[in-house]
Amino acid sequence: MTALIGIDWGTTSFRAWRMGAGGEVLDTVGDGPGILAAGALPGGFGQALRDRIGDWLDGTPIITSGMITSRNGWVETPYLPLPLDAGALARSLTLHEGIHFVTGAVSDPDGPAPDVMRGEETEIIGHLAEGGEGGLFVLPGTHSKWAWAEGGRLTAFRTVMxxxxxxxxxxxxxxxxxxxxxxxxxxxxxxxxxxxxxxxxxxxxxxxxxxxxxxxxxxxxxxxxxxxxxxxxxxxxxxxxxxxxxxxxxxxxxxxxxxxxxxxxxxxxxxxAPPGMARRGLWEIARMGGLT
Amino acid sequence: MTALIGIDWGTTSFRAWRMGAGGEVLDTVGDGPGILAAGALPGGFGQALRDRIGDWLDGTPIITSGMITSRNGWVETPYLPLPLDAGALARSLTLHEGIHFVTGAVSDPDGPAPDVMRGEETEIIGHLAEGGEGGLFVLPGTHSKWAWAEGGRLTAFRTVMxxxxxxxxxxxxxxxxxxxxxxxxxxxxxxxxxxxxxxxxxxxxxxxxxxxxxxxxxxxxxxxxxxxxxxxxxxxxxxxxxxxxxxxxxxxxxxxxxxxxxxxxxxxxxxxAPPGMARRGLWEIARMGGLT
CATH class of the missing domain: 3.30.420.310 (2-keto-3-deoxy-galactonokinase, C-terminal domain)
Known part of the structure; x- marks a missing residue:
């Protein structure tokens, strides 16, 4: 019995999980098109979903996070200010074409070095939901993110190129x-x-x-x-x-x-951190939002 | 009466001066080929000289500094260690095909961040010869050089990209x-x-x-x-x-x-600094080396 479909949808990556009533993974698809490739399909993002996980689409709630909510994504959503937690992300879910979109976060929007993220907040929420204590999080990559969390809330971050x-x-x-x-x-x-x-x-x-x-x-x-x-x-x-x-x-x-x-x-x-933080964060946000 | 021909010869630049007995400028050529272009001529660096300042070549001593002494230049000369002054550069002049080549400098050759320069040492010597006190020198560019001088000697430098x-x-x-x-x-x-x-x-x-x-x-x-x-x-x-x-x-x-x-x-x-430091440094090194 599928309870939730979660998708971590980045610029060049797409990973989807079918989860059961306790959040356990029933199935995984790891090689779908990122938003650049999916957006260029004749049928757009909807076609990308049907192509990759069509047989999962039975009315089960779908939640997604990452660059899919950016200007070049499926729907552009406003950034949430800091500090934020899973509840704030759940309250800000955007329902669009039947899919629940987790929005990103902005740091220091009016200061000298504003910064933004889309997707990493969900991974950090996943770690905190697993009982992580907070502290400093480093997400290495083309653009590394450094983030600080305390008391279950994301409090600060910055991008390092x-x-x-x-x-x-x-x-x-x-x-x-x-x-x-x-x-x-x-x-x-x-x-x-x-x-x-x-x-x-x-x-x-x-x-x-x-x-x-x-x-x-x-x-x-x-x-x-x-x-x-x-x-x-x-x-x-x-x-x-x-x-x-x-x-x-x-x-x-x-x-x-x-x-x-x-x-x-x-x-x-x-x-x-053990793998699966994005999926774990999507589950937590969906749970707080009453989707499961 | 020409006493000295000085050439500041870099990777992509060539500036030459004809100087009189007191180091005064009698004539200037500012648009000759850098070492990349000059080295590619059928007649090489010698042809570049004849093309650009052929009418100056009457046996007057010629002195040059810059990347012309690098691996891709006319003759490769070893770097001098720090500290160095005009006298050390004069004692290390390399005579090759009738031309006196000023060599470059190496900083911290055995340390964790060795560094090299060819040409900037001559500009700094030029400033010191004008009565400059030393201190910190900054030579902005594609690769900026930061150099420190004291008591008429170049004591340290580094390259900033x-x-x-x-x-x-x-x-x-x-x-x-x-x-x-x-x-x-x-x-x-x-x-x-x-x-x-x-x-x-x-x-x-x-x-x-x-x-x-x-x-x-x-x-x-x-x-x-x-x-x-x-x-x-x-x-x-x-x-x-x-x-x-x-x-x-x-x-x-x-x-x-x-x-x-x-x-x-x-x-x-x-x-x-006022313009002309390279020429002034070439004059000083030539004078210390007994060329004028």
Whole structure:
């Protein structure tokens, strides 16, 4: 008996879960089109749903979060201000074409550095619903999110463009010229982290990725890992200044492991959250909203 | 009566001066080929010289500095260690095909962030020879150089990739998507400097160039100036931590003025050096080396 269909729908990703009366997973679809691809289909987002999870569509409530509520998504919804919790997200659900949309969050909208997220708030709510204590959350990616939670509420966050800046430096500056692909070097990554955890002068330190290579102190197939370490080391050192309480990394694979290693090098214990936080958050918001 | 021909020969620039017995300028050529273009000529660097200043070549000593002594230049010369002064550069002149080459400098060759320069050392020597007191020197550009001098000697420097990182962010990340060209906005630049002079979390702050625009708090034709301000503000705030004594900007035009404005916003008085520092440095090194 299906109680809820949840969809984490991002710019380039689509993951859907069919959940039972206790929130347990009955079925999963992990490879649907992100909003860019889905929006370009002749039948749009509705067609994407029918294509991927058509056989689930029997009147069961559907809830979704992520960039699907952005300007290029299915319906654009206003951002919620901080602090916010699962109840606030549940009260702000937007019903559109029979689907419940979880909106995103805005930080410091009138201040010097306003910031926005769509989707990560649901993952953090999922962790808090699992009994997570709050503290600092890091969601690594093209645009990493750093978020702080306390008392079951998301209280602050910011976006750090580490992944995209890494790609721009590697592919479009002199730092990339000497790079050769390699199997991945933990040692070079850690050297980069060490160099990156200095006093903040990132624009000055990145040139070492070139000079060390010119002086044969960094092999061509280690430059990319070193540069990755420089940027992640800077990001983690800067962000960790504001760490209090537990640190939780919400992410997967090598990237999550690299962030954990960078925290460890700073003497900070960071846990990688178990998978499924987005689904867990969607369940919690749906439950608070009376959908289940 | 010509006493010396000096050439400041960079990757994409070539400036030559014919100087009289007191170092006074008798003639100038400012638009010759940089080393990339000159090296590609059928007759190479020699042809470039004959093409541009052939009528000066009467046996007068020729001295040159810049990337012309790099791996892609006319002759590759070893870097000199710090500290160095005009005498050390004069003693290390390399005579090759009848031309005297001033070599570059290396900082911290065995440390975690080695750094190199070719050409800027000559400009700084030029300023010191004019009676400059030393202190901090900033040479803005694609790769800015920050250098410290004391007692007539260059004692430390580092390279800051501000200009190239700006171009990579503008042209190859999401930050550039909303940019529209404009007449240049001092106000947006200053807002960026203000935002950039924070506690060092540059990777986090740059996202504001997008969010402020999304929220209609930054016009599309102001985004580029704001982003430029963010990066220069960060560079100047980080570098100024190590400022002691006078601050001298060696550069020209709008870019030098922007760096001066960023220093002013930090409460630091920075002077823009008069033009001609490279020529003045070449003269001084030639004089110390007995060429004049």
């Amino acid at each position: 580490t992944g995209e800046v890494f790609a721009a430096l590697r592919d479009h500056t002199i730092l990339g010229r000497l790079i050769q692909p390699g199997p991945g070097s933990d040692d070079a990554f850690r050297r980069g982290v060490q160099a990156g955890q200095g006093d903040g002068a990132l624009l000055a330190r990145i040139f070492s990725a070139r000079t060390l290579a010119l002086m044969d102190r960094l092999a061509p197939d280690q430059i990319a890992d070193y540069l990755s370490g420089l940027l992640i080391g800077d990001e983690v050192a800067q962000g960790a200044r504001d760490a209090s309480g537990p640190v939780t990394i919400i992410g997967r694979g090598d990237l999550a492991a690299r962030y954990q290693a960078a925290f460890t090098m700073l003497g900070i214990d960071a846990q990688i | 501000t200009g190239e990182v700006f171009a990579a962010l503008r042209d190859h990340t999401i930050l550039g998507r909303l940019i529209q060209p404009g007449p240049g906005s001092d106000d947006a630049f200053r807002r960026g400097v203000q935002a950039g002079q924070g506690d060092g979390a540059l990777l986090a702050r740059i996202f504001s160039a997008r969010t402020l625009a999304l929220m209609d708090r930054l016009a599309p034709d102001q985004i580029a100036d704001y982003l430029s301000g963010l990066l220069i503000g960060d560079e100047v705030a980080q570098g100024a931590r190590d400022a002691s004594g006078p601050v001298t900007i060696i550069g020209r035009g709008d870019l030098a003025a922007r760096y001066q404005a960023a220093f002013t916003m930090l409460g630091i008085d920075a002077q823009i």
